[in-house]
Amino acid sequence: xxxxxxSIAQALSALTGVAPSEIKxxxxxxxxxxxxxFPCFALAKALKKAPPAIASxxxxxxxxxxxxxxxxxxxxxxxxxxxxxxxxxxxxxxIETRRAEYGRSDYGRGKTIVIDFSSPNIAKPMHVGxxxxxxxxxxxxxxxxxxxxxxxxxxxIGDWGSMFGxxxxxxxxxxxxxxxxxxxxxLDRAKELGIDIEGDPVRGLLEVxxxxxxxLDPEKPEHDPAFAAEARAAWIELESGKDGEIRxxxxxxxxxxMRGFSRTYKRLGIRxxxxxxxxxxxxFLAPTFARCEQAGITEISDGATIVALKAIDKGLAETxxxxxxRDGTTLYATRDLAALYHRWDEFHFERCLYVVGAEQKLHFRxxxxxxxxxxxxxxxxxxxxxxxxxxxxxxxxxxxxxxDVLVLDELLDEVVEETSRVVREKNPELAGxxxxxxxxxxxxxxxxxxxxxxxxxxVFEKAEVLSFEGETGPYVQYxxxxxxxxxxKAAASGQGGATPDWAALAxxxxxxxxxxxxxxVVRSAADHAEPSELAQALLAxxxxxxxxxxxxxxxxxxxxxTAARLALVRSCKTVLANGLRLLGVAAPEEM
RNA sequence: GCGCCCGUAGCUCAGCUGGAUAGAGCAGUGGUUUUCUAAACCACCGGUCACAGGUUCGAGUCCUGUCGGGCGCGCCA
Numbered sequence: 001x002x003x004x005x006x007s008i009a010q011a012l013s014a015l016t017g018v019a020p021s022e023i024k025x026x027x028x029x030x031x032x033x034x035x036x037x038f039p040c041f042a043l044a045k046a047l048k049k050a051p052p053a054i055a056s057x058x059x060x061x062x063x064x065x066x067x068x069x070x071x072x073x074x075x076x077x078x079x080x081x082x083x084x085x086x087x088x089x090x091x092x093x094x095i096e097t098r099r100a101e102y103g104r105s106d107y108g109r110g111k112t113i114v115i116d117f118s119s120p121n122i123a124k125p126m127h128v129g130x131x132x133x134x135x136x137x138x139x140x141x142x143x144x145x146x147x148x149x150x151x152x153x154x155x156x157i158g159d160w161g162s163m164f165g166x167x168x169x170x171x172x173x174x175x176x177x178x179x180x181x182x183x184x185x186x187l188d189r190a191k192e193l194g195i196d197i198e199g200d201p202v203r204g205l206l207e208v209x210x211x212x213x214x215x216l217d218p219e220k221p222e223h224d225p226a227f228a229a230e231a232r233a234a235w236i237e238l239e240s241g242k243d244g245e246i247r248x249x250x251x252x253x254x255x256x257x258m259r260g261f262s263r264t265y266k267r268l269g270i271r272x273x274x275x276x277x278x279x280x281x282x283x284f285l286a287p288t289f290a291r292c293e294q295a296g297i298t299e300i301s302d303g304a305t306i307v308a309l310k311a312i313d314k315g316l317a318e319t320x321x322x323x324x325x326r327d328g329t330t331l332y333a334t335r336d337l338a339a340l341y342h343r344w345d346e347f348h349f350e351r352c353l354y355v356v357g358a359e360q361k362l363h364f365r366x367x368x369x370x371x372x373x374x375x376x377x378x379x380x381x382x383x384x385x386x387x388x389x390x391x392x393x394x395x396x397x398x399x400x401x402x403x404d405v406l407v408l409d410e411l412l413d414e415v416v417e418e419t420s421r422v423v424r425e426k427n428p429e430l431a432g433x434x435x436x437x438x439x440x441x442x443x444x445x446x447x448x449x450x451x452x453x454x455x456x457x458x459v460f461e462k463a464e465v466l467s468f469e470g471e472t473g474p475y476v477q478y479x480x481x482x483x484x485x486x487x488x489k490a491a492a493s494g495q496g497g498a499t500p501d502w503a504a505l506a507x508x509x510x511x512x513x514x515x516x517x518x519x520x521v522v523r524s525a526a527d528h529a530e531p532s533e534l535a536q537a538l539l540a541x542x543x544x545x546x547x548x549x550x551x552x553x554x555x556x557x558x559x560x561x562t563a564a565r566l567a568l569v570r571s572c573k574t575v576l577a578n579g580l581r582l583l584g585v586a587a588p589e590e591m
Numbered sequence: 592g593c594g595c596c597c598g599u600a601g602c603u604c605a606g607c608u609g610g611a612u613a614g615a616g617c618a619g620u621g622g623u624u625u626u627c628u629a630a631a632c633c634a635c636c637g638g639u640c641a642c643a644g645g646u647u648c649g650a651g652u653c654c655u656g657u658c659g660g661g662c663g664c665g666c667c668a
């Protein structure tokens with residue numbers, strides 16, 4: 001469609017003398033008006049004529065300039081319709097040529113994009129709160145990768161902080177943790193703590209972690225000063241970089257945590273290029289702080305080191321950025337600043353996206369303001385890709401029945417289990433039901449999250465996620481599976497070899513237009529860091545396609561008609577599959 | 592109190608950089624299967640685009656204000 005819009009703009013430019021880039025060809029809301037339209041208001045001043053007069057005059061002249069496109073004046077608009085056979089041949093031809101590559105481009109070639117996403121904390125299982133960042137981030141990686149960018153997905157795991165001193169001490173004291181002769185970590189009393197070393201140690205670790213936090217807290221009755229002192233010493237040892245037992249235990253916690261995350265990531269199709277926790281940036285903290293001091297932007301306020309931001313951003317007058325606490329230890333902002341400079345030095349990114357919840361908007365606003373004060377010219381390339389909260393029924397915090405945080409794996413299991421039931425019921429003959437249930441269930445969950453604008457809060461209604469009707473992932477998957485089914489039947493009966501009669505696709509114009517928009521949608525979704533644009537486009541395509549194919553039977557028609565319709569079916573299947581893949585949703589051949 | 596975000600049909604949401612009678616899904620009502628998977632399709636029902644001003648040839652879209660909801664606001668991340 002872009003191809004046709006360009007030639008129309010060229011023709012209009014030749015007739016009016018206005019630059020082609022200034023001529024905005026748009027798509028009418030109502031398809032009955034045409035495939036494309038040009039509103040003549042903008043030309044009224046330059047040509048000193050009323051828009052309707054311009055429209056009718058230009059429409060007449062355009063006839064000679066355009067081939068295969070008819071122009072009709074309608075009030076102040078010129079409406080264009082592409083000749084149906086030409087439209088079909090062009091769109092289907094392009095997709096048949098490019099196949100899995102359709103939608104991909106070299107738009108971002110030579111540019112690097114860094115995407116920071118998911119970022120769970122160690123010693124805890126991943127919970128539903130990480131879901132949105134994880135799947136949004138992966139979709140953004142996929143989208144940019146398709147556009148030819150070099151993508152660097154970074155998992156900035158929370159693996160650093162004084163609380164880990166407490167955890168290590170707790171493991172030693174209560175669990176008998178030590179480093180064995182072979183250098184491996186052993187926990188003599190793992191069972192008593194409920195830590196399953198071989199299986200999923202994180203579950204048990206979480207309880208130890210929570211218990212240690214109570215013991216460390218002077219406000220709590222469980223408080224133990226000796227324990228606290230030991231924990232502090234352990235943290236100091238960790239920070240010192242000494243590679244002893246303390247560090248080995250901390251490393252073990254990181255490893256087993258990552259092992260658990262990996263399982264979940266695999267199910268969700270998540271892959272990071274780099275796992276760099278907060279600890280990774282530890283050596284860069286001091287230089288980063290020094291950079292700020294040398295730039296002369298730091299101040300001492302109530303004993304803490306801050307950067308005032310009022311001059312950069314009036315809204316931040318009351319909220320300067322804190323770099324160091326009163327006790328001299330650094331904070332979140334210092335770490336992110338260090339990470340940012342490190343990433344800039346390493347990648348010279350075109351964009352650096354932080355896929356982090358909207359509740360941290362202030363933090364990123366502060367961070368960017370500090371960068372400005374530092375004169376960092378890459379500051380505009382740093383973007384906070386914010387998103388709304390994931391909430392439970394009644395806008396409450398999403399939790400499990402017991403009231404504690406809902407573990408992501410449990411949620412996935414639950415969704416897949418329920419999906420299995422539905423699959424058995426809807427398609428009892430289907431082979432490989434378990435795998436397909438996994439694809440549908442997870443697809444439903446992922447799509448449900450990506451289909452709406454990311455800034456909107458998502459109220460997690462299990463019934464809605466599992467309904468599979470209407471605007472859902474399974475609806476798109478189902479449409480795709482049915483196209484696959486038609487193609488299988490065509491192959492089995494040897495149909496589709498005739499020369500296609502493209503004019504027979506006149507009734508599929510809405511579908512063809514959707515197909516033609518796909519590459520633009522991919523680009524826009526990436527540029528706006530908004531996968532929902534793609535999800536919405538796939539829904540619209542599925543809708544128009546469903547309407548078409550129930551009314552226009554593909555198989556057993558005139559051979560030339562069947563050939564044309566089969567080509568369209570193949571194109572639609574291709575686009576649905578490509579689109580779903582970009583969103584991180586599987587596209588099963590059968591369901 | 593200050594800052595930011597959201598406010599479109601009963602519910603959940605689309606509506607691209609302002610453009611022609613505001614679109615889907617769910618829920619409700621009524622239909623469609625000897626024919627490519629009924630996880631589908633069709634029809635009907637349903638909206639003062641929170642409210643009030645302003646800019647514009649033209650505002651759901653931009654600006655200002657009001658109201659309602661959410662998030663955040665120095666030693667956590």
